[in-house]
Amino acid sequence: MIDPYYKSLDKNLYLLHGDTMELLPQFDHQFDMVFADPPYFLSNNGLSIQSGKIVSVNKGAWDKSHGFDYVNDFNRKWLSLVREKMKDDATIWISGTMHNIFSVGQILTELGFKILNVITWEKTNPPPNFSCRFFTHSSEQIIWARKHEKVPHYFNYDLMKELNDDKQMKDVWKLPAIAPWEKSCGKHPTQKPLSVLTRLILASTKPNAWILDPFSGSSTTGIAANLANRRFLGIDQETEFLEISIKRKQEIENEKTAELYRQKIAGFITKEQFSTFVHQEISDTGIKVALGFCRSDNVKKSKSSTVFYFHAIEGNNKVKEFPIGILEAQKLILYSGGRGRPNQFTGLMADIQSVELKHKSDIKGKENSETEFYYEVTLKDSFEESETLKGVINLSVLFEKIDEKNRKLFQQYLPALATWENVLKSITAVGVA
Ligand SMILES: C[S@@+](CC[C@H](N)C(=O)[O-])C[C@H]1O[C@@H](n2cnc3c(N)ncnc32)[C@H](O)[C@@H]1O
Structure with missing residues (x-):
C-alpha cells in the first residue's frame, strides 16, 4: 500500500511522488492504457529559440544525456516494469525524438510488445532553426504498441475517421504546439499539449479506463483523461510538477472550466465535438x-x-x-x-x-x-x-x-x-x- 501524494475528490486522479522505478513494483493495479513521455535525454547544452529569444535546450538534471548504454538500460528498466502493470489487451504510447525513440522502439520489440504505429506529431508552429544548417525540427514521434503480439487491442476507428473529415485518420497528426492557456497553473519545461493526449486517449480507450503515466510531469495525460471521463494514475519525482498537476485538476473540478477546455482543445472539427462525443459515449456503453x-x-x-x-x-x-x-x-x-x-x-x-x-x-x-x-x-x-x-x-x-x-x-x-x-x-x- 502506497500513500498517494494526491488523490482527487472524485477519485479519478491519483499522483504518486518518487522514482517511478521504485514505485511501480509497490502497488497492484492493471491499467488499460499507458502514456509515457520519458526523459528524451536531450539536455546537451545546445541552444534553441523561444518567443524570439535564444534559450538553452536544457530541461533539468533528469534529462541530461549519459550515453547510449545508459539510455538503453533506463528504457529497458521502466518499460519492463510498466509492462507488468498493463492488462493483456492494453496498449502503450511513448513519445520521443531522435534522442530516445530508436532505443525505445528496439526495446519494445525486445520485451515482446507489438508496435502498431509510429505517429508523427507535426507541430503547426515549431520554433525556427537558427543555425540554418539543417531542416527545422518540427515533429515528435509517438510509438503506439500493444502488450502482446496476439492479443487484440481496442481502436476507435470510427471516431478517428470522423475527426478527419470522414477519411481514414493518418499516422501524421497536424496539431499545434502547446497553447498559453494550458500553462495557467505553472510551467513545466516539456509539457505536452492536451490536443495530442486527447486524441490518443479517445483512440485507444473506453470510458472509465485506467490510464498510467509513469513520467507524469504536469499531468497533461491525467487532465485529458479526466476531461474524457477516464481515470488516471501519474508518477513524478518532482513535487514542483506534482503541484502543477494538482492545480490543473482543481481547475477542471469546476464543470464550466472543464467544458470550456473541452471546447478549446485543438484537433476537433467543431468546438462542441469533444464534449458531445464523451457524453454520448457514456450513455452508449452504460x-x-x-x-x-x-x-x-x-x-x-x-x-x-x-x-x-x-x-x-x-x-x-x-x-x-x-x-x-x-x-x-x-x-x-x-x-x-x-x-x-x-x-x-x-x-x-x-x-x-x-x-x-x-x-x-x-x-x-x-x-x-x-x-x-x-x-x-x-x-x-x-x-x-x-x-x-x-x-x-x-x-x-x-x-x-x-x-x-x-x-x-x-x-x-x-x-x-x-x-x-x-x-x-x-x-x-x-x-x-
Ligand atoms: C518529459 S517530462 C513529462 C511531461 C509531461 N508529459 C507533461 O505534459 O507535463 C518527464 C518527467 O519525468 C520525470 N521523471 C524523470 N525521471 C523520473 C523517474 N525516474 N521517476 C519519476 N519521474 C521521473 C521528470 O521530473 C519530468 O517531469
Missing part, C-alpha cells in the same frame, strides 16, 4: 443496473433467492412513476444501510432474467400487502458475492450524469437505476491507500 435495497439482517437470506420483489411507487392505488428504464436493467445489485448508517453495496450481484411490474393480487403471499404494485425481478442464477463490489457508495459518483429521479428513489430505498460503470467507479480505487 449497462443498466438495478439497485435493490436489502435490510442488513436479510443479506444472508437473500443470497440464495432468485426472485425478488421491490416496491413500486404508487399514488392513489396507481403506479405513478417508474425508475426510468428499470425494465431494461441487466444486473441487480443489493445495497444496505440507512437509518443513519451510510448506504453500502453488499457485494451481491446477479444477472437479471426479467423484470415485471405485478399487482399484489398476482403475487403469492403479498395479497394483503399495503403496497399495490411490485417489481418482480427474476435472476438468471443465484447471486455472486464479489469483494470488489463491497463498500460505501459515493452517491455523487453513482448518479453522475443520471437523472435526479433515480438519486431520489435510491434515498427512499426504492429500486433505482445506475450504470455499471458508475457502480464500479463509486466504490473502486487504485491499490493505494
Whole structure:
C-alpha cells in the first residue's frame, strides 16, 4: 500500500511522488492504457529559440544525456516494469525524438510488445532553426504498441475517421504546439499539449479506463483523461510538477472550466465535438443496473433467492412513476444501510432474467400487502458475492450524469437505476491507500 501524494475528490486522479522505478513494483493495479513521455535525454547544452529569444535546450538534471548504454538500460528498466502493470489487451504510447525513440522502439520489440504505429506529431508552429544548417525540427514521434503480439487491442476507428473529415485518420497528426492557456497553473519545461493526449486517449480507450503515466510531469495525460471521463494514475519525482498537476485538476473540478477546455482543445472539427462525443459515449456503453435495497439482517437470506420483489411507487392505488428504464436493467445489485448508517453495496450481484411490474393480487403471499404494485425481478442464477463490489457508495459518483429521479428513489430505498460503470467507479480505487 502506497500513500498517494494526491488523490482527487472524485477519485479519478491519483499522483504518486518518487522514482517511478521504485514505485511501480509497490502497488497492484492493471491499467488499460499507458502514456509515457520519458526523459528524451536531450539536455546537451545546445541552444534553441523561444518567443524570439535564444534559450538553452536544457530541461533539468533528469534529462541530461549519459550515453547510449545508459539510455538503453533506463528504457529497458521502466518499460519492463510498466509492462507488468498493463492488462493483456492494453496498449502503450511513448513519445520521443531522435534522442530516445530508436532505443525505445528496439526495446519494445525486445520485451515482446507489438508496435502498431509510429505517429508523427507535426507541430503547426515549431520554433525556427537558427543555425540554418539543417531542416527545422518540427515533429515528435509517438510509438503506439500493444502488450502482446496476439492479443487484440481496442481502436476507435470510427471516431478517428470522423475527426478527419470522414477519411481514414493518418499516422501524421497536424496539431499545434502547446497553447498559453494550458500553462495557467505553472510551467513545466516539456509539457505536452492536451490536443495530442486527447486524441490518443479517445483512440485507444473506453470510458472509465485506467490510464498510467509513469513520467507524469504536469499531468497533461491525467487532465485529458479526466476531461474524457477516464481515470488516471501519474508518477513524478518532482513535487514542483506534482503541484502543477494538482492545480490543473482543481481547475477542471469546476464543470464550466472543464467544458470550456473541452471546447478549446485543438484537433476537433467543431468546438462542441469533444464534449458531445464523451457524453454520448457514456450513455452508449452504460449497462443498466438495478439497485435493490436489502435490510442488513436479510443479506444472508437473500443470497440464495432468485426472485425478488421491490416496491413500486404508487399514488392513489396507481403506479405513478417508474425508475426510468428499470425494465431494461441487466444486473441487480443489493445495497444496505440507512437509518443513519451510510448506504453500502453488499457485494451481491446477479444477472437479471426479467423484470415485471405485478399487482399484489398476482403475487403469492403479498395479497394483503399495503403496497399495490411490485417489481418482480427474476435472476438468471443465484447471486455472486464479489469483494470488489463491497463498500460505501459515493452517491455523487453513482448518479453522475443520471437523472435526479433515480438519486431520489435510491434515498427512499426504492429500486433505482445506475450504470455499471458508475457502480464500479463509486466504490473502486487504485491499490493505494
Ligand atoms: C518529459 S517530462 C513529462 C511531461 C509531461 N508529459 C507533461 O505534459 O507535463 C518527464 C518527467 O519525468 C520525470 N521523471 C524523470 N525521471 C523520473 C523517474 N525516474 N521517476 C519519476 N519521474 C521521473 C521528470 O521530473 C519530468 O517531469
